[in-house]
Amino acid sequence: MTINTPNGFTLDNTGKRIVVDPVCRIEGHMRCEVNVDDQGVIRNAVSTGTMWRGLEVILKGRDPRDAWAFTERICGVCTGTHALTSVRAVEDALGITIPDNANSIRNIMQLNLQIHDHIVHFYHLHALDWVNPVNALKADPKATSELQQMVGPNHPLSSPGYFRDVQNRLKKFVESGQLGLFKNGYWDNPAYLLPPEADLMATTHYLEALDLQKEVVKIHTIFGGKNPHPNWLVGGVPCPINVDGVGAVGAINMERLNYVSRIIDQCTEFVANVYIPDVIAIGGFYKGWLYGGGLSGKSVLAYGDIPENANDFSADQLHLPRGAIINGNLNEVHDVDPRDPEQIQEFVDHSWYTYGEPGKGLHPWDGVTEPKYELGPNAKGTRTNIEELDEAAKYSWIKAPRWKGNAMEVGPLARYVVGYAKGHEDIKNQVDGLLRALDVPVNALFSTLGRTAARALEAEYCTRLQKHFFDKMMTNIKNGDSNTANVAKWDPSTWPKEAKGVGMTEAPRGALGHWVKIKDGRIENYQCVVPTTWNGSPRDSAGNIGAFEASLMNTPMARPEEPVEILRTLHSFDPCLACSTHVMSPDGSELTRVKVR
Amino acid sequence: MADRILILGIGNVLWADEGFGVRCVEAMAETYALPANVRLLDGGTQGLYLLPFLEEADALMVFDAVDYGLAPGTLKIVEGDEVPAFMGAKKMSLHQTGFQDVIATAQLLDVCPKRLMLIGCQPVELEDYGGGLRPQTAACIPEALEIARQKLAAWGSPVEPGRTSAPDLADASIRRDAYESGRPSEKDACRIGDDRFLPGAR
Numbered sequence: 001m002t003i004n005t006p007n008g009f010t011l012d013n014t015g016k017r018i019v020v021d022p023v024c025r026i027e028g029h030m031r032c033e034v035n036v037d038d039q040g041v042i043r044n045a046v047s048t049g050t051m052w053r054g055l056e057v058i059l060k061g062r063d064p065r066d067a068w069a070f071t072e073r074i075c076g077v078c079t080g081t082h083a084l085t086s087v088r089a090v091e092d093a094l095g096i097t098i099p100d101n102a103n104s105i106r107n108i109m110q111l112n113l114q115i116h117d118h119i120v121h122f123y124h125l126h127a128l129d130w131v132n133p134v135n136a137l138k139a140d141p142k143a144t145s146e147l148q149q150m151v152g153p154n155h156p157l158s159s160p161g162y163f164r165d166v167q168n169r170l171k172k173f174v175e176s177g178q179l180g181l182f183k184n185g186y187w188d189n190p191a192y193l194l195p196p197e198a199d200l201m202a203t204t205h206y207l208e209a210l211d212l213q214k215e216v217v218k219i220h221t222i223f224g225g226k227n228p229h230p231n232w233l234v235g236g237v238p239c240p241i242n243v244d245g246v247g248a249v250g251a252i253n254m255e256r257l258n259y260v261s262r263i264i265d266q267c268t269e270f271v272a273n274v275y276i277p278d279v280i281a282i283g284g285f286y287k288g289w290l291y292g293g294g295l296s297g298k299s300v301l302a303y304g305d306i307p308e309n310a311n312d313f314s315a316d317q318l319h320l321p322r323g324a325i326i327n328g329n330l331n332e333v334h335d336v337d338p339r340d341p342e343q344i345q346e347f348v349d350h351s352w353y354t355y356g357e358p359g360k361g362l363h364p365w366d367g368v369t370e371p372k373y374e375l376g377p378n379a380k381g382t383r384t385n386i387e388e389l390d391e392a393a394k395y396s397w398i399k400a401p402r403w404k405g406n407a408m409e410v411g412p413l414a415r416y417v418v419g420y421a422k423g424h425e426d427i428k429n430q431v432d433g434l435l436r437a438l439d440v441p442v443n444a445l446f447s448t449l450g451r452t453a454a455r456a457l458e459a460e461y462c463t464r465l466q467k468h469f470f471d472k473m474m475t476n477i478k479n480g481d482s483n484t485a486n487v488a489k490w491d492p493s494t495w496p497k498e499a500k501g502v503g504m505t506e507a508p509r510g511a512l513g514h515w516v517k518i519k520d521g522r523i524e525n526y527q528c529v530v531p532t533t534w535n536g537s538p539r540d541s542a543g544n545i546g547a548f549e550a551s552l553m554n555t556p557m558a559r560p561e562e563p564v565e566i567l568r569t570l571h572s573f574d575p576c577l578a579c580s581t582h583v584m585s586p587d588g589s590e591l592t593r594v595k596v597r
Numbered sequence: 598m599a600d601r602i603l604i605l606g607i608g609n610v611l612w613a614d615e616g617f618g619v620r621c622v623e624a625m626a627e628t629y630a631l632p633a634n635v636r637l638l639d640g641g642t643q644g645l646y647l648l649p650f651l652e653e654a655d656a657l658m659v660f661d662a663v664d665y666g667l668a669p670g671t672l673k674i675v676e677g678d679e680v681p682a683f684m685g686a687k688k689m690s691l692h693q694t695g696f697q698d699v700i701a702t703a704q705l706l707d708v709c710p711k712r713l714m715l716i717g718c719q720p721v722e723l724e725d726y727g728g729g730l731r732p733q734t735a736a737c738i739p740e741a742l743e744i745a746r747q748k749l750a751a752w753g754s755p756v757e758p759g760r761t762s763a764p765d766l767a768d769a770s771i772r773r774d775a776y777e778s779g780r781p782s783e784k785d786a787c788r789i790g791d792d793r794f795l796p797g798a799r
Contacts, residue, residue, distance in 0.1 A: 057727065058781065062781075066771070070611070070771060073609060073641060073642060074642075079642070120645060207705070210702060214648045228641050
């Protein structure tokens, strides 16, 4: 049957059905089903979260000042972002302002997380969709050295001997049967296009990035008091500043600030000399493969983040842009109001929840999380072992959030499309530079590769912002302000009887919002709308498909039984299912199963 | 100089017995006065973030809930080279960058601690989001701590009863007592998933 969706896609589910479950190398658990035509081109896509979501309900009745500690635990990756979003929501509800230093430190931590996550995503979760580490064993180290010096002349690690050593180490690792990290690959699939030298260079940087990321996260240990799961505080940050101190427990002294400064420099160098050149080099080999754009050229959403000044979230004061673009009209960027009950709504007609009536959307403040698990009449298999979903009925544990009824893509590419459309100077310069380097038109941005490239550009932009806020904080401290927390409204007796608030951030993988209602000093309702809820959403009542689904449409697969192309595009969103849905797979199996029906 | 020993609790405290490892480490801090070369760490749901801590350790002791197909509430001790294989035997936690991958990565970078020990517990219940440890699982904690005490002595760091101030443990609001006693009632907060996740409901 052929269906034309309101958001401009033609779905045809008559062809061969391919089921990928679970999608590997992501946080959490997701499943994807597609139909391909007789040419192997994807003509229908169904994305589903196979875990139940329930963070909201366990926060009922808790102290709102503690919510960050719970939300930080829902995920294995963006813990700090959830905590930041949570304290912002509670501060918004209770009218609590934070001091300047707290704003700078929060920004440094949030930017640090962006940079860390983008690097780890590219090298450790996504690169293997483009780079073939087994092929790297065939590379000539001398030619690899020449390639390195050409694409990244400022990177000191570039000698033939260095690449030979890495190649030997890799060989030993592979021969010892420890392929572990590189397992589940389709290493002889024709979708891999790099020459062995580029594969060796990128695999070498996979190792360098591992070393670097160990250092990067130490910023969280310093400002958060501990890592993983750093500490946060409603009203500021929990680390006092005492520049003259010598190693007092918890206090930030000059020695620690210098350490932070060194890490910021390390990030800056790696991103400029390795990450960006790698993306351009790899992109050069794949620029003929511009699939996967999905909603990115049509409908994108960003809440914006990184306020220049404490407590000022107006759009023109945010370094990461805010705005919504719909129907591909880049000439008009709409402002986004998370409080407006008509703007952000979640629908559940195709999700395993119920609101009691069909077609209804609920704003997060009025959100309801009531499970209703039922399979459609055309589903195959049983309730406990689904062979094939029926996407005409309920088919996912992810709700379908919509902005004014539109399915939206969120994430680095969405932020960059919004920034570009708004004429944001830094973003525009970066994007134009990239397009020139790759010699591609601006439309090339609306692709899987564009998503991956936008993430790299954003990492670079974030390193500059990180330095900016470090300097800003140091100036402030030198001027005698070492205040990091406002505790004037810490005592619940100072709070109104009832209050509601919203906290927004840009998590590495996209727009993140927490909505809280407080009554008598306790949480009455808490709803998170996370980036992967936007991107991984199922169809809505009007039939709009979500961003994952849209991105897979019309992509040709070299070998349908080896879903390299599907993984490549889904991974480009940096999906994180752990917080958009919950519960582990029934058998805990990690290997991706692919079934062709 | 004494070996640097890292005692790591991993798992998600929001998932009932998945919190076993983190709760063991909290209990260690309440039970023993640990010397300075022994570090307690709440690893929570993290994967790669743990790498820098492994790098700084000569010996690693991990508490975790892992499925060995044993009777629920049974401890399983694994040492040395067998640790990574056992931890990957069956993935059941939300930390998808599984700890097995963290160890493999540490080995690839040649920073893996020389000595490894896993004190694992066969969980009773995982499918209870927002729930705490089941009594059978909680009852394993004293035995797990005693095994840890003996191993620390064998590793050249005998420990005395007492308390340890450990800054790397979970925030007070999410420690076991506060977390379990503050849980909303079943009436207020739905606790069920669906047929596939509910034990016995088929």
